[in-house]
Amino acid sequence: MSDTPVQNALTALLPIKKEYVDLLRGKFKTTPINRDGLDAVGTVHFARIFVFEPGNPSGVPSNLAAVITTYDGDFRDYIQDFVNQPGVAAFFNDFLKAVDDKAAEGLDPVTKHATAFADLIMKYDATNPANTWGQWYSAYPELTVQNILHP
Amino acid sequence: MPESTPDPNLKFADPLKIHPEDLPDIQGNILHGYNMPKVRHFVITIGQVSAALSFLDALTSGSGLMSVTSAARWPPGMKPEYALHIGLTAKGLEALKLPATVNFDPGNFGSFLRGAASATVAQKVLDIGPNDPSNWLTKLNRDNADLAHVLLSLYTFTPEARREFSVKLRAMFDPVIPPSGAPGHEVLEWDVDPIIQFDPVTMQKYRLIHFGYTDGISEPIVDEVGLPCPRPQELPYVPAWQFVLRQGEMTSYNLPNPPELGQNGTFSAFRILEQNVKAFETFLKADGRDEAAQEILASKLCGRWRNGNPVVLRPDTPGQRLSDNEMRDFDYGNDTVGQPCPFSAHTRRSYPRGGPLVVVVGDKINHRIMRRADAYGPVYTGVDDGKERGLAGHFMCANLTDQFEFLMKQWVNGATFAGGKALSGIDPLLGNVGDVPKVPNQDKFTYWENGKAVTVNGLSNFVTTRGGLYLFLPSITAIKWMAANGGAANAWKIPV
Numbered sequence: 001m002s003d004t005p006v007q008n009a010l011t012a013l014l015p016i017k018k019e020y021v022d023l024l025r026g027k028f029k030t031t032p033i034n035r036d037g038l039d040a041v042g043t044v045h046f047a048r049i050f051v052f053e054p055g056n057p058s059g060v061p062s063n064l065a066a067v068i069t070t071y072d073g074d075f076r077d078y079i080q081d082f083v084n085q086p087g088v089a090a091f092f093n094d095f096l097k098a099v100d101d102k103a104a105e106g107l108d109p110v111t112k113h114a115t116a117f118a119d120l121i122m123k124y125d126a127t128n129p130a131n132t133w134g135q136w137y138s139a140y141p142e143l144t145v146q147n148i149l150h151p
Numbered sequence: 152m153p154e155s156t157p158d159p160n161l162k163f164a165d166p167l168k169i170h171p172e173d174l175p176d177i178q179g180n181i182l183h184g185y186n187m188p189k190v191r192h193f194v195i196t197i198g199q200v201s202a203a204l205s206f207l208d209a210l211t212s213g214s215g216l217m218s219v220t221s222a223a224r225w226p227p228g229m230k231p232e233y234a235l236h237i238g239l240t241a242k243g244l245e246a247l248k249l250p251a252t253v254n255f256d257p258g259n260f261g262s263f264l265r266g267a268a269s270a271t272v273a274q275k276v277l278d279i280g281p282n283d284p285s286n287w288l289t290k291l292n293r294d295n296a297d298l299a300h301v302l303l304s305l306y307t308f309t310p311e312a313r314r315e316f317s318v319k320l321r322a323m324f325d326p327v328i329p330p331s332g333a334p335g336h337e338v339l340e341w342d343v344d345p346i347i348q349f350d351p352v353t354m355q356k357y358r359l360i361h362f363g364y365t366d367g368i369s370e371p372i373v374d375e376v377g378l379p380c381p382r383p384q385e386l387p388y389v390p391a392w393q394f395v396l397r398q399g400e401m402t403s404y405n406l407p408n409p410p411e412l413g414q415n416g417t418f419s420a421f422r423i424l425e426q427n428v429k430a431f432e433t434f435l436k437a438d439g440r441d442e443a444a445q446e447i448l449a450s451k452l453c454g455r456w457r458n459g460n461p462v463v464l465r466p467d468t469p470g471q472r473l474s475d476n477e478m479r480d481f482d483y484g485n486d487t488v489g490q491p492c493p494f495s496a497h498t499r500r501s502y503p504r505g506g507p508l509v510v511v512v513g514d515k516i517n518h519r520i521m522r523r524a525d526a527y528g529p530v531y532t533g534v535d536d537g538k539e540r541g542l543a544g545h546f547m548c549a550n551l552t553d554q555f556e557f558l559m560k561q562w563v564n565g566a567t568f569a570g571g572k573a574l575s576g577i578d579p580l581l582g583n584v585g586d587v588p589k590v591p592n593q594d595k596f597t598y599w600e601n602g603k604a605v606t607v608n609g610l611s612n613f614v615t616t617r618g619g620l621y622l623f624l625p626s627i628t629a630i631k632w633m634a635a636n637g638g639a640a641n642a643w644k645i646p647v
Contacts (some may be wrong), residue, residue, distance in 0.1 A: 006567050043567075073567045077560060080403055080553040081517070112405050115552065116258040144567055150487045 005141035007045060010075060012067040012124040016051060020098035021063050025051040037085035043072040045145055049095075063100070067121065072144040079118040083110045092117065158411050166392040166399025169375040176415045176626045177395055178236050179220040180304070180523050181547055182373055185234055186356070187306035189313040190343035190525065192421070192543065193320065194290050194620070195328050196298045196335025197246040200638050202326040203301075204247065207634035209323060210237065211627055216319040221627055233316045234306040237630065238419055238545075238622030241266060241645050243300030247633055248642035253412060255623075257647050259404035262551045263418055264647045267619040268296035275552075276420075276559040280586035282616035288423065290339035291618035298335040301327075302421055302622055304545070313342075341423060343543050345525035353472055357459065361426045361531050361540045362580070362613075363449070365459030365472075369479045369502065371519045384480040386504065389516050393549050403550050407623075412633070415626030417547050420555045422524065423618040425541040428531040431613045438607075448607065451598040452579045454496030461498070466491035490599035494569035500562050500578040503569075518557045521547040541617065551621060566590040584612045 016024055028050050038044045047069040054062040071078070083089050093108045096117075103120050107113045140148075164173055169182065179185075197203045209215025220234040239247075241255070241264045257264055262272050268284035268291065278284055284293040291299055305320060307313040317340075329335045346359040360366045372378070373395070374388035381387060392402045396416045407413030435445040446469065450456045456469035459478050463486075472478075482504050483492060492499055502519065524544025531540060548554035562568055563578040564587045577587055579596045587593060597606045625633065 073561065073565070077557055080550075080557075084403065084517070109400070111401070111403060113258050114403065115261065146569070 005138040006072055006144050007070050007138055007141070008072070008075065009136055010067065010069045010071070010121070010125050012121050013064045014067065014121075014124045015100040016063045016065050016098050017100040018063060021051060024065060024095070024098050025053075034085075034087040034091055037082075037088035037091075040085050041078065041082050041088075043078050043081075043145055045070040045072070047071075065095075065098070067124075072146075075122065076115070076118045080114040083114050083117060158409070161411050161414070163398045163410065164391075164395075164414060166397035166402055167374060167390045169373055169391050169395065171376065173395075173415060174222040174224065176628050177222040178417075178624050178626070179222045179234055180236050180306070180545070181394060181417050181521065181624065182222050182375075184367065184370070184523055185306045187234060187308055188345050188347055189307045189310055190345070190544075191305045191307075191313055191317055192339075192341045192343065193301075193303040193305070193317075193324070194299050194339035194341075195301045195303070195324055197243060197300045197327055198329030198333065198335060199327055200246065200248055204634050204637045206324055206327050207247075207630050207637075210235070211630045211634070215323055217316065217323065219627065219630060230308075232307065232312055235316075235320070236304040236306075236624065238302045238304075238421065238620070238624045240296075240300055240302075240620055240622060242297050244623065244633075245643065245645050246300050247637040248639050249412075249633060249637055250639040251641045251643050252409065253643040254408040256405045256407070259550065259552075260407070260418075261647055262556060263621045263623065264645050265621075266296055267291075267420065267621040268293045272556070272621070275556045277564045277583040277587055278616050278619070280583060281612060282583055282586075284616075284619070287616065288339065288618040290337060291423075291620065295335075299339075299620055300335075302620055341527065341543055343525050343527045346530055350472055353474075355475075358525060360526055360542055361428045361528070362431055362453075363457045364453055364455060365457065367522065367525075368455070368459050368475075369498075371516075371521055382476070382480065384482075385476075386480060386482075387516050389519060393516070393519065393554070394521055394547060396549050403553055409632075412625070412629045414628070416629055417549055417624050418551050419545040419547045419620075419622040419624055420520075420551060421543075421545055421620040421622055422616065423527075423541065423543040424524075425539055425615045425617050427611075427613050427615070428540065429535050430611055432531075432533070434607075434609055434611070434613075437609055447600075448598075451493050451496060452596065454492050454498035462491045462496070488599060489569075490602075493596075493598040495576045495578060495582075495596065496598075497578050497580040500568060501558065501581070503562065518554055518562070519548070520555050520558060521545075523547065539617075541614070545622075545624075547624070564590070579610050579613075581614055584610050586612075 038047060049067050051065045052060045052062050083092065089109065089111050092110045096104045096107050107117050110117050210219045217235055219237055255264060265271050273279060273284050289295060303320060305316055307316055328338065348357050348359055350357060357365045358367045371389040373391055378388060391397060392399055394417055396406055396413050398406045398410065435448055440448065450462050455461050456465060458469050458472045460469055460473050461478065461481055463481050463483060464477065524542050527543045528540025529538055546555055564582050566589055576596060577590055577593055584593050594610045595606050595608055596610050597604050
């Protein structure tokens with residue numbers, strides 16, 4: 001068994017511009033996630049994206065969007081494959097308009113800015129200590145999405 | 152010099168297909184390889200900017216002793232005496248003092264801007280351990296990489312022609328290089344002498360590498376106006392923008408600016424890869440393997456028998472050499488086990504062809520590279536002669552990060568290739584065996600035989616990187632543009 005799982009975790013909490021918070025929360029509630037795009041990449045185990053509710057009991061600011069995923073391999077290496085999927089690209093082109101960070105400006109179309117897009121996401125993942133010194137568990141540390149789908 | 156302004160007459164080319172009118176503007180070795188068996192690569196430093204600009208002008212205006220060769224079709228039976236190609240490193244472009252309006256988007260072309268010898272790139276392509284750029288040839292190593300500016304690739308048919316045209320080329324670039332005694336004065340010359348084998352059955356010539364395999368069988372075919380529809384088993388044509396820089400919504404990059412500089416160019420990872428044939432043959436012969444067993448193991452390591460036949464189509468014995476189409480046009484079907492072709496076989500790692508357990512959609516056309524590389528050094532005769540031999544040349548693509556580097560990191564050396572199957576290891580021929588982080592059992596190679604896994608121990612690093620360059624291969628228009636616009640007072644600087 002390998003020392004480290006083949007899977008990796010990402011927990012990015014991105015600040016959202018005030019005027020976009022309700023719009024984005026509503027969109028996430030009403031629009032199903034793009035399954036085809038995520039299926040096509042073939043490395044994503046789980047993915048969640050949402051905006052925190054106002055007045056949540058944890059006291060998390062409601063202008064934060066969470067991008068939470070477990071995936072195989074190197075995020076930066078596969079980011080181009082990810083944003084090459086038209087549905088994924090369209091989603092993030094819209095999403096980036098709402099992100100309250102100057103680095104998000106000019107990343108549309110995200111297909112042509114995959115590296116900068118990865119940098120932006122990783123910047124907010126890096127601020128989450130769970131990914132640097134916290135603990136996480138995998139029930140199947142040697143199995144990738146493809147292993148599971150094609151046993 | 153005046154600052155550049157975009158050419159109002161420049162037309163953006165079709166991002167999906169090559170059109171006939173594009174050919175005279177694209178360097179000829181990008182779209183098609185040559186069967187010219189005497190090759191010499193020169194690496195030079197720009198010491199005199201004005202001389203360098205004159206040199207670029209002479210290479211494209213017809214006023215010099217030699218010219219850069221375009222992709223324009225040669226009349227039937229009228230091959231030229233030589234072909235000549237030019238590539239520039241980011242430091243080389245900087246040395247030309249191009250106008251500050253030049254832009255190679257660092258998000259798209261960061262690796263090119265950093266250079267092949269940089270620590271960042273070395274980590275990406277696993278040029279670590281013995282392959283580390285600090286160990287490379289003097290002209291190319293990390294200490295001197297900033298002075299490796301221009302690569303000239305000369306292709307000829309005979310040793311005499313190689314000598315003759317080398318003299319002419321030297322006469323052209325001598326004024327460009329720094330004076331004797333100054334840093335960068337030395338020119339690196341690297342001869343490549345493809346090993347050509349004639350097959351009396353197929354009546355065709357084939358190129359070999361020193362490990363004894365037929366080489367250069369399957370290259371991407373860039374989509375071009377007039378190509379026939381692919382045959383049922385044929386792999387898809389690759390859109391033009393993946394190998395020739397184009398403007399378009401679907402591209403994964405912003406065209407370098409100005410468009411007359413970027414369009415119709417491409418990038419190359421130039422590599423000099425030493426091959427340790429003695430170690431390879433010793434590995435095959437270990438454990439008392441007879442000749443037939445050695446050939447079986449050799450076929451599993453590569454994914455092809457040494458005659459080029461894919462093990463997918465000829466699982467048990469090499470058989471008679473298949474036709475070119477049969478050797479090229481196959482897939483790994485639904486093979487989720489790695490039998491007959493192991494997941495780590497070199498050809499499967501280098502191009503998974505959309506087989507299972509690899510990242511799914513698009514692998515038939517994405518992350519591909521165009522190889523224009525051949526054997527250097529004397530043919531191995533079974534005697535340890537202490538001489539260096541290997542493979543050198545260009546590995547071209549429009550996006551070094553998403554094509555060349557992805558291939559080296561995720562496919563050749565990646566732990567999660569083929570879903571990280573426990574048996575997949577890394578590429579036993581090209582992988583950096585022993586030095587790749589987080590991949591266990593790199594010294595073992597496992598394949599399937601009669602339904603049983605066979606593990607062979609003792610893999611070592613059969614290939615060592617001796618040098619590398621990241622190059623921009625400009626279009627003919629771009630070479631002319633650089634000649635006309637270099638030497639700017641407000642000059643472009645590498646932004647990373």
